[in-house]
Amino acid sequence: MHLLPLPAFEDNYIWTLRDGAGRALVVDPGQADPVFAAADGLQPAGILLTHHHPDHIGGVQELLERWPSLPVIGPQDDRIHMATRRVGDGDRVELADWRFEVLAVPGHTVSHIAFHGDGLLFCGDTLFSLGCGRLFEGTPAQMLASLDKLAALPGDTRVCCGHEYTLSNAAFARVVEPENPALLRRIEEAQAMRQSGRPTLPSHLASERETNPFLRVDVPAVHAAIVSHAGHPIDGRVDAFAALRRWKDGFRA
Template structure:
C-alpha cells in the first residue's frame, strides 16, 4: 500500500506525495507549486514518477509545467474535459489507474468545477476540492444538485477510507458545522481535537468517510432536520424536499457565514 505525506504549499494547500517503502519513485497530487515538491523530492532522494490532477484551478496545476521540465517523461493524469492543457492521460468516470502498484478508481465529481474528478481506493481518497473535512468546495461552476450527486458517490465509500483533502480548512469548516448542528456530540468532540491540533500547527488530515458522515453537514444533507438553524434568507425554496435542496441551503449559508 502507498504511503502518503503532505507537502505544504501556499497558505493552506496540501500537495500529497505518494511513495512506497521499497522504491525511490514518488507521485504527487495537485502540485500547484513546483518548488516545495522539488525540495521534498531532493530531501528524500525521490524521483517523480507521475502526477495526479483533480481539476484545473491554478493552485492545483500551477507547478506541473516546471516539474515536467525536470521530469519530461512522466505521466500526468487528469480529467478528460479539463481546460488545463498539461494533462497527458485523460480520464473519465469509471477508469482505473495503477499508481505504485495501487489501483485507483476514477469518479467524476462535478460541482466545485465541471471537470473535477476524485481518485478513490477502499483505503484512501484524493478528493481535491470536492470534499473537505467538515465542508465542501465552493460551487464555482456546477450546481448544488450536481454536487450532491457527487457527494453520494463519496458516501458509498467504506467508512474507514482515509480522506486526503487538498486544503487545511478543517477548523473554519467546523465553526460553520457547529452553527448548523450545535448539539452534535461527535462534531463537538472532533472540533476539540482539531482545535488542539491547529494550536500546535499540526495537520488535521486525513479524515475518514465515516468521520465526515458524522460531522460534515454537507454529507448529512439527507437529514430532514439539517437546515433547521439555517437563516431564512439562506434557505433555498424547496419543491420536492430533496437532499440536494438542503445542500443548496447549506452552501448558501456557508457562502455568507
C-alpha cells in the same frame, strides 16, 4: 506506503504518496518548490490532477522540466494542457504499484474528478473536512450527487482534500448542528492538531459522515437548521443542499 501532505500557498496541500523504493505519486501540485524540497531520494512515478484551477496544477510544468517523462493524469478538460492522459468516471489508473478508480465529481468545476484506491481518496476541492467546495461551475444537484458518491465509499477511507479548511469549516458546522457530540470531538481534535503544527488531514470518511453538514442534509437536525435560517419551508434534498451552501457562502464566524 508513506502519505505526506506538502503545504503550499496559504492553505493548500500537495499530496505525495511514497513507497518503500522511493517512488512517489504527486497529487495536485499547485507549486513545484514544495515537491522539489521533499524530493531528496524521491523518484516521482506520476502526477494526478483533480481539476483545472491554478492552485492545483500551477507547478506541473516545472516538475516536468525536471522529470520530463512523468505521466500526468487528469480530467477530460482542455484547460489542463499538460495532461498526458485524460480520464473519466469508472476509469482505472495504474502507476507503479498503485491502483485507483476515477470518480467523476462535478460541482466545484464541471470536470472535477477524484481518485480512490489503497484506502485513500484524493478529492481535490469537492469534499473538505467538515465542508465542501464552492460551486464555481456546477449545480447544487451535481455537487450533492458527487458528495453522495463519495459518502458511499468505505468508512475507513482516508480523505485527502486540497485545503486546510477544517477549523474554518468547523465554525460553520457548529452553528448548523451545535448538539452533535461527534462534531464537538472532531473540533477539539482539529484544534489540538493545529496548535501543535500538524495538519488536520487526512480525515476518515466515517467521521465526515458523522460531522460534515454537507453530508448530512437528510439528518432532521440539519434540515431543521437549514429551514430556520432560510425562513421558509424547503422541499427536497437538492433545495436543502443549495440553501446550506448559500448559507455557508455568506457565513462569517
